[in-house]
Amino acid sequence: MTDRRQFTARLLGTVGAAAALPLWPRLASAQTPEVVRIVVGFPPGGSTDNVARRLAEKLRGAYAPTMLVDNRPGAGTQIAVGAVKEAAPDGGTVLLSPPAPFSVYPFTYRKLPYAPQDVVPVAMVCTFPFAFAVGPAVPASVRTLPDFIAWARAHPAQAAFGSPAAGSTPHLLGSLLGKMAGVDLTHVPYRGDGPGLQDLMGGQVAGYSTVLGSYLPQLRSGRLRLLAVSGSARSPFAPELPTYAEQGYALDNTEWFGLFVPARTPQSIIDRLATAARAAVVQPDYAQGLAEFGMSAQFLGPQELAAKLKADTDFWRVQVPRIGFTADS
Template sequence: MDRRQFITAAGAFAATLPGLALAQALENARIICGFPAGGTTDAVSRRIADKLRGGYSKVMLVENKPGAGGRIGVEELRRSPPDGTSLLLTPAAMITLYPHVYTKLPYGIDDVTPVCTACRISFAFGVGPGVPESVKDIKDFLAWAKANPTQANYGTPGAGSPPHLLGMLLAKESGVPLSHVPYRGSAPGLQDLLGGQVASMSSPIGDYLPYIKTGKLRVLATSGPKRSAFTPEVATYTEQGFKALEMQEWYGFFLPGKAPADVVNRAASAIRAAVQQPDVAEAFTQLGFEPFANTPAELAKAVKDENAAWGPIVKRVGFTPET
């Protein structure tokens, strides 16, 4: 047997071994994104897809399945084969919070298999020109809101979203009524905030970054366990006496339910390697994200723990689940 024959025979033998065959690139794979093209979730999906193309899969596409606040993307994954050809990138809320918000949710946490996270983000409370310049922090805002109840409102990217529940918690903890103004995404809410049509907004911190330096918007608090690197001068909710509002949201990758361990581990290794690339980390930073890649076991624990934690919060703030 000459060298060429030996290599051909060895390759054929390797293909019969599941563990070795898995190391070869898939022919076609996709990342499902439950949000429109051009948004932050889409941007994260495409950055990772670029790094997985060629190694994880010869063809690696991003398929946008927008609608229903990200739920359509999860449903698309649930219907897909658990062979590694379909991955979902989603914010945590679609998996951990929505079971407490939607009474007829067509999926549960057992319908997806945790792979690993890609990044995480803090939320922030911002105000625009509709609030006096003298308002510098959350306590100032609450005092102003109490004195001006007809103007005491806050926008969010949507009803039942983490920013919405943070706003409800703020009102509950402070005893100051705040009227909620839901939007379909952050963009329209920010436009009304800039125009003074809404006094304040609870939203991911990345939404505010383009406007902070120009002075058009002011951030009064952030939700992370420590001050955000993007706004180090802004105190956290916890620093300002609202520990219950300490919260970050991760963006995680999932495979369909009951995906084999070898498929999960291969996808996790490829995604973690992608997140660690300097250009990916820089791109995430520009969006207001912190690169953050964990393991399948760590993500599975986070899903379980956060799903259990959301129930009491939803009940406490009095949010009425939607159908």
């Protein structure tokens, strides 16, 4: 038979446990600072900034009470990565970035202000393909990628393509296309897609390589022709456009944006940010907003994204020397 002291102790224990339950949410939320910055290596107004601001809206309240976008443009996102590297590993500073600073730059730059292991991948939040287009400098009879390769082989002095920047992934993919086809495609670097696409449509450069979304606002003009899209399948934003692989060139690379945090960030914070990011990515209005830029909402968690980044890095470790580009060239 239970005596009075045992009964009282059990009762107090039950009441104490019940009283403690409301504390758990407060204890969990206290691990993340009240104000969290999403650092972006590009100026306001671009696609990366757009994704960051949509994410900030979705993560507000789910991950932290206040979410801010901190634009740190310059040096091909190196400034932004360096800022996150130096930040406290408390979940208060998050990087939104494409993979190139970690998968490409180690093979194109002699020295970087960071090492890839200085940050930890947390979540992929979207993906989108690259595409190749030609303009009026190329005859109207050129309608496919094999057509363009044949024309470039017959007109080597005119066989040039542009990209938004030297050393960018679109640049490297265009050069890799030339290597695969056995033709010399001269690269013309631009400072962003704006001037590059103007030159393409004005006939100053024959072809252009960039992300599919950059072409979409220009398609109605009729002054450019899309020839190929990257990826393992056709894009829902241009379903009539065949892939590189369909036309004989194994370029299935796609671009993505991911969230990263400083190394040594506690796993509990990484998991909480990944969970909040997943909840954001599956919301219909998030996907609708990205569609304006030719992007698809897609989530990968920390382990899956780490594996994806490793695969991208392994690819470029082989292909960059094949292309022969360095940031000093």
